[in-house]
Amino acid sequence: MNEVEDEEDDGVWATEDEDDESMEVVQDDSDLTFTRHTRAVFCLSLDPKTNTLAVSGGEDDMAFVWRLSDGGVVLECTGHNDSVISASFSHDSALVVTGDMSGLIKVWKVETKEQIWSFEVGDLQWVEWHPCAHVLLAGTDEGSCWMWKIPSGECKTFPGTGCQATCGKILADGKRAVVGYEDGTVRVWDLKQGSPLHIIKGQDSHQGPLTCIAANNSGSLVLTGSVDCKVKLLNPLTGKVVCVFSVPNTTDDHVDKEQMDDTECSSNSVESVGFCNVLPLVAIGYLDGTTGIWDIPSQTLRHKWQLQAGIVQLLWEEHSPIIYTGSLDGALRLWDARSGKLENELCGHSAEILDFVVNKKSGTVMDWPVCLSEPGTVLMKSHARARKTDPLVQPVQLLHSDPNYTHVKFPDGSTDTVPLRDLASPGSPLPRTPTQSEPERLDSPPLFPLCG
Numbered sequence: 001m002n003e004v005e006d007e008e009d010d011g012v013w014a015t016e017d018e019d020d021e022s023m024e025v026v027q028d029d030s031d032l033t034f035t036r037h038t039r040a041v042f043c044l045s046l047d048p049k050t051n052t053l054a055v056s057g058g059e060d061d062m063a064f065v066w067r068l069s070d071g072g073v074v075l076e077c078t079g080h081n082d083s084v085i086s087a088s089f090s091h092d093s094a095l096v097v098t099g100d101m102s103g104l105i106k107v108w109k110v111e112t113k114e115q116i117w118s119f120e121v122g123d124l125q126w127v128e129w130h131p132c133a134h135v136l137l138a139g140t141d142e143g144s145c146w147m148w149k150i151p152s153g154e155c156k157t158f159p160g161t162g163c164q165a166t167c168g169k170i171l172a173d174g175k176r177a178v179v180g181y182e183d184g185t186v187r188v189w190d191l192k193q194g195s196p197l198h199i200i201k202g203q204d205s206h207q208g209p210l211t212c213i214a215a216n217n218s219g220s221l222v223l224t225g226s227v228d229c230k231v232k233l234l235n236p237l238t239g240k241v242v243c244v245f246s247v248p249n250t251t252d253d254h255v256d257k258e259q260m261d262d263t264e265c266s267s268n269s270v271e272s273v274g275f276c277n278v279l280p281l282v283a284i285g286y287l288d289g290t291t292g293i294w295d296i297p298s299q300t301l302r303h304k305w306q307l308q309a310g311i312v313q314l315l316w317e318e319h320s321p322i323i324y325t326g327s328l329d330g331a332l333r334l335w336d337a338r339s340g341k342l343e344n345e346l347c348g349h350s351a352e353i354l355d356f357v358v359n360k361k362s363g364t365v366m367d368w369p370v371c372l373s374e375p376g377t378v379l380m381k382s383h384a385r386a387r388k389t390d391p392l393v394q395p396v397q398l399l400h401s402d403p404n405y406t407h408v409k410f411p412d413g414s415t416d417t418v419p420l421r422d423l424a425s426p427g428s429p430l431p432r433t434p435t436q437s438e439p440e441r442l443d444s445p446p447l448f449p450l451c452g
Helices: 002-022 257-267
Strands: 041-046 053-058 063-067 073-077 084-089 095-100 104-109 114-120 124-129 135-140 145-149 155-158 165-170 176-181 186-190 195-200 210-215 222-226 230-235 240-246 270-275 281-286 290-295 300-306 311-316 322-327 332-336 342-346 376-381 393-401 405-409 415-419
Touching (some): 053 095, 073 104, 095 124, 104 124, 104 135, 135 165, 210 270, 222 270, 230 270, 270 311, 281 311, 290 311
Parallel strands (some): 041 084
Antiparallel strands (some): 041 053, 063 073, 084 095, 095 104, 104 114, 135 145, 165 176, 176 186, 222 230, 270 281, 290 300, 322 332, 393 405
């Protein structure tokens, strides 16, 4: 009888604990919460001109254009009959496109709050704006890509291969687009001629469907990620694979590599990739919670972060080496790609983050000397001097710079990231190296002011 009573008591206490857990308050670090969607939100975008408006679309078959200041709705994008999976502003913030899974695409004029164009294709995978014109490019389940001028609707199609066009990106020149497909191939399209410039296939292609594509600001390099856990760095001008980045290996050495690869790739995939704008770095986010920061010139892994929850998306700040990661645990994290440290963790969601966007004006924009902003030979302060008669500076090759740090190449061929304050231009007046009989002055001016 006592045993039965104990079991009943245990059941009561367990229920109370569960109730306490369910009533736990989620930490909310947000300044504003937009609550008009009634189901999951799949896509989000900020207007690039003023950064004052957002557009979001979701599983409730709705998209909203709303103000960041107070969450007030500017435009309700109605008429969709399936989940809205793509919503974004044109380059001048004048137009908004919304696309749903069934293939219905609508364009809205923000100023007049009216629909100005619509078109229906097969099941939609993605749609994006041209970087400097009112032109749309979309990819579909049956593999074709469509391009339209808005609002005239003048159309051009890029034939598919019978499999999904899973992701795409128009390059910065506005003349080419890179599209990834379910069969692992990548095509670089000439948008004017409607023909492929390059087809990356065979041993150079991915061994599974592509999941993401990113291009650097100039469009000279492209990253492609896939469910095969590989990321390929491509030159879209030549169609050649520059290098391949693999998931950082944390498995014990005694485990068979082929067995490890099969196990990892069966449950893992590349979910997001991106280029840093101020340093020659790329970031790769994986479904298993791994984020890797790779150095492009040396093709080496700089940092690796491991989370318990999968990475959904990653984005770099526009003017700094700070990277944001959104994950399935509902948290947004900020990392410093130079030090590898976690700078901040922002909470507020009670479910998975499915998309996020970073204000391009975020971060601190700083100026730095013109003499240290272009690649070439510069002078670097020597910190490791065996004797006081050793040179105070050494010549190095400047590869890339930002307001705080620079990437340099030493005479022995090695590379490193060093503080900007340790560099000077070759023409700068230099502190004199002391002789054996002369004590070294401790009040020598720093190198950085020599650049003015």
